[in-house]
Amino acid sequence: MSVTAAADGLKDVTTPLSDADVESLKTGDRVRITGVVYTARDAAHGRLWPLIQEGRPLPIDVCGQIIYYTGPSPARPGEVVGSIGPTTGSRMDKFTPALIKLGLKATMGKGARSQPVKDAFKQYKGVYFGAIGGAGAVLSRFVKRVEIVAYEDLGTEAIRRLEVEGFPAIVVNDCHGGDLYQDGIQAYAREET
Amino acid sequence: MRDVHVSAIVDAVKKLCVGANLELEPDMLRAFDRALTTERSPAGRQVLQILKDNAQMARTRRIPYCQDTGFVVCFVELGQDVHVAGGGLYDAINEGVRQGYKEGYLRASIVRSPLDRVNTGDNTPAVIHVDVVEGAELKLAIMAKGGGCENRSKYTMLTPAAGIEGVKDFVIECVKMAGPDACPPLILGVGVGGTFEKAAILSKKALFREVGSANPDPTLDALERELLARANRLGIGPQGYGGDTTSLGIHVLTYPCHITSLPVAVTIECHAHRHKEATL
Numbered sequence: 001m002s003v004t005a006a007a008d009g010l011k012d013v014t015t016p017l018s019d020a021d022v023e024s025l026k027t028g029d030r031v032r033i034t035g036v037v038y039t040a041r042d043a044a045h046g047r048l049w050p051l052i053q054e055g056r057p058l059p060i061d062v063c064g065q066i067i068y069y070t071g072p073s074p075a076r077p078g079e080v081v082g083s084i085g086p087t088t089g090s091r092m093d094k095f096t097p098a099l100i101k102l103g104l105k106a107t108m109g110k111g112a113r114s115q116p117v118k119d120a121f122k123q124y125k126g127v128y129f130g131a132i133g134g135a136g137a138v139l140s141r142f143v144k145r146v147e148i149v150a151y152e153d154l155g156t157e158a159i160r161r162l163e164v165e166g167f168p169a170i171v172v173n174d175c176h177g178g179d180l181y182q183d184g185i186q187a188y189a190r191e192e193t
Numbered sequence: 194m195r196d197v198h199v200s201a202i203v204d205a206v207k208k209l210c211v212g213a214n215l216e217l218e219p220d221m222l223r224a225f226d227r228a229l230t231t232e233r234s235p236a237g238r239q240v241l242q243i244l245k246d247n248a249q250m251a252r253t254r255r256i257p258y259c260q261d262t263g264f265v266v267c268f269v270e271l272g273q274d275v276h277v278a279g280g281g282l283y284d285a286i287n288e289g290v291r292q293g294y295k296e297g298y299l300r301a302s303i304v305r306s307p308l309d310r311v312n313t314g315d316n317t318p319a320v321i322h323v324d325v326v327e328g329a330e331l332k333l334a335i336m337a338k339g340g341g342c343e344n345r346s347k348y349t350m351l352t353p354a355a356g357i358e359g360v361k362d363f364v365i366e367c368v369k370m371a372g373p374d375a376c377p378p379l380i381l382g383v384g385v386g387g388t389f390e391k392a393a394i395l396s397k398k399a400l401f402r403e404v405g406s407a408n409p410d411p412t413l414d415a416l417e418r419e420l421l422a423r424a425n426r427l428g429i430g431p432q433g434y435g436g437d438t439t440s441l442g443i444h445v446l447t448y449p450c451h452i453t454s455l456p457v458a459v460t461i462e463c464h465a466h467r468h469k470e471a472t473l
Contacts (some may be wrong), residue, residue, distance in 0.1 A: 073300040081261035111374030133376035184435020190426030
């Protein structure tokens, strides 16, 4: 079991994730993620796409893993990583259902996802974490190790293996059909005057 | 004529790029503080507090506020009595960007062609707009424009019959469409009038006004206040987690237009509103 409820009301998530872990996460849960997280954004997804379509092996085993949509800024000498906040998840909507079907358990980014992505989360047990967009300096402190594992020529868009400790996020879309963005608007929208 | 050597332009642009990315401007920090007093949502208040912490950490640890260190948009006001000496103005600005992004450990986010998408590796070129003005000064205003919010910017050609109500509805529709994707709380630059390209450029230029300041035109100021109040009733909130702070400022610039036209351009800017100016 790698999702545990902490005394402070947050949930501690340790990778890799099982179906049961995903099922225990609910929209609005605040989590701290510890373990391995892979980065991939537009260009890396573009290279994974033909491999997925042809059923060929991917450069990373996505089973049980989290993909974080980010392209970090360069690390200063002596630092682990530069600024590392999330990019917009919807640009990866085209690729996500197929990755979830292959066993990827979670994606992390910011912004709303398409209905096919949400359907894939329900069907194959997946979850979408929101990290705070534009808080890349703060988020860098939770990244303890970085290693490029594929597509180094893509620079910031290479696939990186991150080791994170207590990385803060919130469950936006769970595998039960929940959507934090819709709940938020419902709770706070006021009548037009 | 007054000579301004390109080396001074390179240095100025370099400093502006690094400074903008590491030191969020005081107008934004004040806007976060104001929002913290009005935001009802606990999640929203928490996001605003983290953004303040993020600005502080960026400044003290010399790490960019956001990993998307932006597309450099540079507005130049070139005094007509200035002679740029020692090279080209555009080359100097791009050299400043190149040096600033290398030396400041800022991300290279520009591809050489929108079609083949090979990264240029040094965040050049910048998008450069030059206005020739009276005088012997050269003013450089740069913005490190994030891509995620830029992708949510919109344009429409309304009919004159749609009028000011049409403009208002379009702006609010843009905020709704941007939703959580564009990293709210947002700043909106709105360009109304002119031709197709003029409205778009105005929408960028509008973003340079201090956030929280009044529009010098009382009619536009009233329009901005009404739009901001409406945007903040949508409930999107900081990061889209729900709340009252969807936008921190909506800035409108207008230009005369054709009797047939009512162009409206809206540039969406995120809370990583990195803008800095220098005068040489």
